Amino acid sequence: MKILLCIGCLTTGCSIPETKVYVCDSKNAIRYHYKATCRGLSNCRHAIISLSLKEARNRGKTLCKWED
Numbered sequence: 543m544k545i546l547l548c549i550g551c552l553t554t555g556c557s558i559p560e561t562k563v564y565v566c567d568s569k570n571a572i573r574y575h576y577k578a579t580c581r582g583l584s585n586c587r588h589a590i591i592s593l594s595l596k597e598a599r600n601r602g603k604t605l606c607k608w609e610d
């Protein structure tokens with residue numbers, strides 16, 4: 543039996559919208575950014591990819607120092 547329905551979903555929504563962040567798709571990139579236009583990304587020589595905040599943290603990224 544695996545019937546786990548969240549009744550609250552109907553009113554409040556179970557999933558909080560994921561915050562999207564941007565990271566430079568480089569092994570050396572350690573930061574995530576809220577804005578794709580952030581100056582911290584301007585010197586990225588790789589693709590800029592969009593991740594959920596959770597995913598970015600799972601990858602060991604920390605918030606860009608240009609943002610707060």
Ligand SMILES: [Zn+2]
Pocket residue numbers: 574575576577580581582583606607608609
């Ligand atoms: Zn940034």
